[in-house]
Amino acid sequence: HGGNYFLSLSQVITNNASCTVQNLTKPPRPPVHPEEFQHTSRLNGTNTHCQVVKCHLGRLAKGTEVSVGLLRLVHNEFFRRAKFKSLTVVSTFELGAKEGSVLQLTEASRWSESLLEVIQMRPVLISLWILIGSVLGGLFLLALLVFCLWKLGFFARKKIPEEEKREEKLE
Numbered sequence: 001h002g003g004n005y006f007l008s009l010s011q012v013i014t015n016n017a018s019c020t021v022q023n024l025t026k027p028p029r030p031p032v033h034p035e036e037f038q039h040t041s042r043l044n045g046t047n048t049h050c051q052v053v054k055c056h057l058g059r060l061a062k063g064t065e066v067s068v069g070l071l072r073l074v075h076n077e078f079f080r081r082a083k084f085k086s087l088t089v090v091s092t093f094e095l096g097a098k099e100g101s102v103l104q105l106t107e108a109s110r111w112s113e114s115l116l117e118v119i120q121m122r123p124v125l126i127s128l129w130i131l132i133g134s135v136l137g138g139l140f141l142l143a144l145l146v147f148c149l150w151k152l153g154f155f156a157r158k159k160i161p162e163e164e165k166r167e168e169k170l171e
Contacts, residue, residue, distance in 0.1 A: 006043075006078040007089055007116070009051050013069035019055040043089050072116075079120065089116040 012019045055068050072091075091114040097103040149155065 005075050006082075008073050008075065009053065009070060010073045011071040012053060012055075013071065014055060014067070016060070016064065016066045017055045017057050017068055019053055019068065022052040022054065043087065045092065074116075074118070079118065082120075084118075084120055086120070087118045089118065090114075091116070 009021060012021065053070065057066055060066065070091075093112040093114065095105060095110050095112075097105055
């Protein structure tokens with residue numbers, strides 16, 4: 001919103017592939033404003049501007065592997081202004097082959113999704129007076145407990161009969 005991104009592609013890491021990053025795509029309906037995140041739980045290509053990465057693989061020998069890694073950055077400034085508790089960002093990956101290619105893909109192997117869940121924690125402010133009152137109340141209860149135990153004779157030392165005999169002899 002307003003040219004502020006919440007997630008952007010920072011780097012494409014590949015071996016045996018050439019990748020291009022296309023401009024942002026326009027969503028079919030207006031993009032989500034940060035203040036509307038309380039009513040939106042998923043962000044995807046239908047409600048946000050998206051970056052499209054297309055990678056072209058050359059001829060591959062039998063048993064050759066190709067890996068494509070995407071590094072993404074989450075921009076904290078955008079989320080500081082947004083009002084939400086939890087948000088899921090959906091990244092969709094599609095693997096395709098040209099018509100007439102030897103490579104045949106099933107529908108299940110063509111699509112993949114990556115979910116990034118962002119949970120915003122709000123700091124809970126505790127009043128200084130509540131903190132001081134709690135400490136003083138706890139100390140008062142501790143003093144009351146010690147006083148009750150003292151009155152019940154919990155702290156009185158019981159003398160051993162041998163000590164009593166010694167004391168009588170000394171007297």
